[in-house]
Amino acid sequence: MKLSNMLMTTLREVPAEAELPSHQLMLRAGLMRKMASGIYNYMPFGIRTLKKIENIIREEMDNAGAQEFLASAVIPAELWRESGRWDVFGPEMFRLSDRNNREFCLGPTHEEVFTDIARSTIKSYKQLPVNLYQIQTKYRDERRPRFGVMRSREFVMKDAYSFDMNEEGLDISYNKMYEAYVNVFQRCGMTCSAVEADSGAMGGSGSAEFMVKSEFGEDEVVFCNSCNYAANMEKAPSTSEKAEEEEFKSLEEVETPNVKTIEQLIGFFKTSSKKFAKTLIFNADGKSVAVVIRGDREANEVKIVNAIGGAVNFEMADEDMVKKVTNAEVGFAGPINIKADFVFIDEEVASMYNFIIGANKTGYHYTNVNYGRDFSGQVGDFRKVTAEDTCPKCGEKITIARGIEVGHIFKLGTKYSASMGATFTDEDGSNKPLIMGCYGIGVNRTMAAIIEQNHDENGIIWPMSVAPYHVVVVPISDKKQEQMEAAENLYNELKSLGIEVLLDDRKERPGVKFKDADLIGIPIRVTVGKGISEGLVEYKLRRNQNKEEVLLSQVISKIQEEFKA
Numbered sequence: 001m002k003l004s005n006m007l008m009t010t011l012r013e014v015p016a017e018a019e020l021p022s023h024q025l026m027l028r029a030g031l032m033r034k035m036a037s038g039i040y041n042y043m044p045f046g047i048r049t050l051k052k053i054e055n056i057i058r059e060e061m062d063n064a065g066a067q068e069f070l071a072s073a074v075i076p077a078e079l080w081r082e083s084g085r086w087d088v089f090g091p092e093m094f095r096l097s098d099r100n101n102r103e104f105c106l107g108p109t110h111e112e113v114f115t116d117i118a119r120s121t122i123k124s125y126k127q128l129p130v131n132l133y134q135i136q137t138k139y140r141d142e143r144r145p146r147f148g149v150m151r152s153r154e155f156v157m158k159d160a161y162s163f164d165m166n167e168e169g170l171d172i173s174y175n176k177m178y179e180a181y182v183n184v185f186q187r188c189g190m191t192c193s194a195v196e197a198d199s200g201a202m203g204g205s206g207s208a209e210f211m212v213k214s215e216f217g218e219d220e221v222v223f224c225n226s227c228n229y230a231a232n233m234e235k236a237p238s239t240s241e242k243a244e245e246e247e248f249k250s251l252e253e254v255e256t257p258n259v260k261t262i263e264q265l266i267g268f269f270k271t272s273s274k275k276f277a278k279t280l281i282f283n284a285d286g287k288s289v290a291v292v293i294r295g296d297r298e299a300n301e302v303k304i305v306n307a308i309g310g311a312v313n314f315e316m317a318d319e320d321m322v323k324k325v326t327n328a329e330v331g332f333a334g335p336i337n338i339k340a341d342f343v344f345i346d347e348e349v350a351s352m353y354n355f356i357i358g359a360n361k362t363g364y365h366y367t368n369v370n371y372g373r374d375f376s377g378q379v380g381d382f383r384k385v386t387a388e389d390t391c392p393k394c395g396e397k398i399t400i401a402r403g404i405e406v407g408h409i410f411k412l413g414t415k416y417s418a419s420m421g422a423t424f425t426d427e428d429g430s431n432k433p434l435i436m437g438c439y440g441i442g443v444n445r446t447m448a449a450i451i452e453q454n455h456d457e458n459g460i461i462w463p464m465s466v467a468p469y470h471v472v473v474v475p476i477s478d479k480k481q482e483q484m485e486a487a488e489n490l491y492n493e494l495k496s497l498g499i500e501v502l503l504d505d506r507k508e509r510p511g512v513k514f515k516d517a518d519l520i521g522i523p524i525r526v527t528v529g530k531g532i533s534e535g536l537v538e539y540k541l542r543r544n545q546n547k548e549e550v551l552l553s554q555v556i557s558k559i560q561e562e563f564k565a
């Protein structure tokens, strides 16, 4: 493509509304333009990269034995009523009705549609397993669209749905998708971790999220520094610190007027926060839950909710509930004689000696408290991990970092097939619900995440696999016929070799051309300047600063080598 024929939409200024580097760069490099909140139009450079990512995904899905489908984005409400999700999906769903007042939605996801396809086409175990995927536009009226296409209201998703006859089959389908996802993100030039996610009732390895480390990520992730372990904060098990063994001392009640917070207690008792246990009271659907954790720890609400078997509303208890459960003002709760519906003791607290807790009496604390002797409760893991915890797999150090979720794989089981009657006839003649899995990749979010990991102060540094064009040929002076001719010849030759090449034949200063090439992030730049009279051109890769004088006759083989790298 000749740049003089292209609609160039690069911006010099950083758009005010964009905080995230990828958001700023996608706008500045002219990859996309905002049309409304969370709704974007893709420009020529942007759509080329988006299509390349789609094709990498397509190849990996096909390799894994999945078949491409394309479902409609408009879905009748009827299907969602069958699964029971029409009423629970909430305001994230874009709803509409036709001229006859029939209700529809713009699909936010397609479990219902693919379960419907499966129930009308899969009859026998002989047809299984099947994995169907599509690359299609999704609609979600997000509460807070932000960070450009990271969280938008219209986005492209690859979603796949697997159908198996039993759990073993599902495991195989799931593992194939897992491997395909690893390949996709690697081929896109990203460093990505598969993170064990909390899958609630599913348990075990029922779900994994593919996370890209980024300070702007919305999720907190635990990464092991030595092995490949990674987990969501909600899921990551803590490894308790062993307190030094002591002889049990006798329990004492100490008057602590107006000493309520851990900071105040540390000052009052002149000891470390590791010598205190705090008792937090939660309200879970009207039931009181007391959770005892070490003074310097934070409670993990997901672990607590899982321990009580799930809760719809879960929040800190109000003053009234605290008073009812502890008989005291807020600030003096403790596990001795507490009247809560659930009493949970973090395992770290159960192994501490002679510590300090609230006395369930306004203005008092107990010292020399010991679990087992002085109080009881259900012992378990109820706290958030910290950077001082160790890897539950290999025991080495961990890092807590923020991450962006680019993909998600999930074992659904019979959730949709049972409610929608998607069954098959098994070998023994019995009728059984299909065992399902679902697998999603956010294509636009992946594009933004690639930029998050591949950019510098001058712009995007596209990995070759997803670059909108591979090479840009830049003649220095549009007035020098020798330069323009050599540049155009090189451009034509590269094109004939199937290399995606741009010719910057605009009537612009070289500085402007270089800035645009860097901003858009074309991997290879060949500059044709004065040296051409001796047959020399300048060769430069976007990813480093080195400039090389090379013979024009050798530049093509040099470019071709870059593809092998």
Ligand code: ATP
Pocket: 109, 140, 142, 149, 150, 151, 152, 153, 155, 157, 405, 406, 407, 408, 440, 441, 442, 443, 444, 445, 446
């Ligand atoms: P999130 O927690 O970020 O809202 P999700 O759990 O709702 O994600 P899924 O329903 O699993 O996401 O969708 C599959 C993939 O689609 C996600 O991994 C993500 O890459 C992408 N995705 C989801 N919502 C959006 C959005 N609003 N904008 C862009 N991509 C999205």
Ligand code: MG
Pocket: none
């Ligand atoms: Mg979401």
